Amino acid sequence: MRILLGITGGIAAYKAANLVRLLKEAGHDITVLPTQNALKFIGETTLEALSGKNIDLDMYHDVADVRHVELGQQSDLIIVAPATASFLARLASGIADDLLLNAILASTAPVVVAPAMHTEMWQNPATQANIATLQERGIRVLEPAVGRLTGKDSGPGRMPEPEEIATFALSGLPLQGKxxxxxxxxxxxxxxxxxxxxxxxxxxxxxxxxxxxxxxxxxxxxxxxxxxxxxxxxxxxxxxxxxxxxxxxxxxxxxxxxxxxxxxxxxxxxxxxxxxxxxxxxxxxxxxxxxxxxxxxxxxxxxxxxxxxxxxxxxxxxxxxxxxxxxxxxxxxxxxxxxxxxxxxxxxxxxxxxxxxxxxxxxxxxxxxxxxxxxxxxx
The missing domain is CATH 3.40.50.10300 (CoaB-like)
Incomplete structure (x- = not known):
């Protein structure tokens, strides 16, 4: 299966490295598409080594190939992990201001998001309204785990472990392998x-x-x-x-x-x-x-x-x-x-x-x- 893995700019981005490895070892073709902010938390070199593909975030590179459309249309499944509150808000509003959001809007593939943020941000009515909007549109949301967050705080908002994300994303596909x-x-x-x-x-x-x-x-x-x-x-x-x-x-x-x-x-x-x-x-x-x-x-x-x-x-x-x-x-x-x-x-x-x-x-x-x-x- 051709999977587009989006990574947004939260501290939990470091966990995405293991998610890439898990999906790759399961035999899937993985294209990693981090945001610019995600690369402040996880290295481009690491993602290229694990996925076996170059990372290119430039919307205006190879314009003739219409990369955002190509990335969206060639994907059988899109996973975004972690998905920040900002990303969820822009996706719910249909704002396409980077390559990842453009690719998602240009795709008809199923989308799975794994939100990760501070507890108060997750529980904020604005975030919950955005989650409800995405679910109404058929986007599957893996709710955050409860546990230690950045700093001394604990509570709901922690990104689930890569194994749980992979299981959740693929378990909704009963025809996988058919x-x-x-x-x-x-x-x-x-x-x-x-x-x-x-x-x-x-x-x-x-x-x-x-x-x-x-x-x-x-x-x-x-x-x-x-x-x-x-x-x-x-x-x-x-x-x-x-x-x-x-x-x-x-x-x-x-x-x-x-x-x-x-x-x-x-x-x-x-x-x-x-x-x-x-x-x-x-x-x-x-x-x-x-x-x-x-x-x-x-x-x-x-x-x-x-x-x-x-x-x-x-x-x-x-x-x-x-x-x-x-x-x-x-x-x-x-x-x-x-x-x-x-x-x-x-x-x-x-x-x-x-x-x-x-x-x-x-x-x-x-x-x-x-x-x-x-x-x-x-x-």
């Missing part, structure tokens, strides 16, 4: 050199599922069929056009496959290599395409989730989706209505071989909800 394959978008089968038949799909649900799996620690491969929107950072993307290309891209091992792509049910038997002229009478002979998910699960030992789109809802949708669950041989199926096409929200029927649940919400919320129900099967 490979998740997600298909998204709609395939297109050619009629001639410019026309095609296919299924309507923006790929939004598949993209949200890929993002949710990434945020839960998975290595994610997104097979994107004719998706025009931006694909998420921290995810391997394979772009495909038709059913054959999709099948080829799917031919890889994984721990979990989520078939969210809208696969064309038919292809033209004899597509033209040239653009057909308007006004000519045209009869298309269609042949059915392969059931890709059924074929995949028949040949791979993998947990599988498929989608069933229907113009029905309620009990009829459950009936249609359940039938497809057994026909395709998948572990789970998500039934949804055509009304969800192009929408930011969805209402789904989540069906396994022995249970059924209904849910509604944004596609982002439902993606996390679906994965939470699939994860126990992966253990």
């Amino acid at each position: 490979h998740v394959l997600v298909t998204a978008g709609g395939t297109r089968e050619p009629i001639d050199s410019v026309r095609f038949i296919g299924n309507s799909s923006t790929g939004r649900m598949g993209i949200e599922l890929a993002k949710a799996a990434r945020d839960l620690g998975a290595q994610v491969t997104l097979v994107a069929a004719n998706i025009e929107t931006a694909t998420p950072a921290g995810v391997s993307v394979i772009k495909v056009g038709n059913v054959d290309e999709l099948e080829l891209a799917m031919d890889r091992n994984c721990d979990l496959i989520i078939m969210a792509a809208a696969v064309s049910d038919f292809r033209v038997k004899n597509p033209s290599n040239e653009k057909l002229k308007r006004g000519e009478s045209l009869t298309l002979e269609l042949t059915p395409t392969k059931d890709l998910i059924a074929s995949y699960v028949a040949n791979h030992k993998v947990i599988s989730v498929a989608f069933a789109l229907s113009d029905s809802d309620g009990d009829r949708l459950v009936e249609v989706a359940t039938a497809k669950l057994w026909d395709k041989g998948v572990d789970f199926i998500v039934g949804n209505s055509v009304s969800a096409l192009g929408s930011d929200t969805n209402q789904i029927e989540f069906i396994s071989r022995n249970s059924h649940e209904s849910a509604s919400g944004s596609k982002s919320e439902l993606s996390r909800w679906i994965l939470e129900r699939v994860i126990p099967s992966l253990s």
Whole structure:
């Protein structure tokens, strides 16, 4: 996993050296990004030696590479330890006045902060309000330990030990070490050199599922069929056009496959290599395409989730989706209505071989909800 470790300017910064070592020894790729104030408490040479990478805090060095965006987009997880009261306030306010804050704002990776400060600073209503704001935005906060602080004082505010920070940051990633394959978008089968038949799909649900799996620690491969929107950072993307290309891209091992792509049910038997002229009478002979998910699960030992789109809802949708669950041989199926096409929200029927649940919400919320129900099967 690619981890960006931010270090801010508090006395507890010295503990970050052991945190770098722990994460590095666990096999993670660590990029250390201290603030200028952090370097008053811990040496740049130490951090470079432990991480194996040069430290460069200059926002205006290699400007053409847009470093703050690159650092944010290339990170699978961001940890800030210690996180000072000043840093928390600026992050909560969206102030990006150094490279670390710029990288965080430019990233969609999960963020973990480990605050460390004097007791009165931690308990101050302003700090507590900032913590609440960050948590509402999905940032995970490891509360300070109670113990000896700078000088003779003791109390809450002490930075937890590196082992506890590493455990906390990684324990919220139940898909760590798992490979998740997600298909998204709609395939297109050619009629001639410019026309095609296919299924309507923006790929939004598949993209949200890929993002949710990434945020839960998975290595994610997104097979994107004719998706025009931006694909998420921290995810391997394979772009495909038709059913054959999709099948080829799917031919890889994984721990979990989520078939969210809208696969064309038919292809033209004899597509033209040239653009057909308007006004000519045209009869298309269609042949059915392969059931890709059924074929995949028949040949791979993998947990599988498929989608069933229907113009029905309620009990009829459950009936249609359940039938497809057994026909395709998948572990789970998500039934949804055509009304969800192009929408930011969805209402789904989540069906396994022995249970059924209904849910509604944004596609982002439902993606996390679906994965939470699939994860126990992966253990």
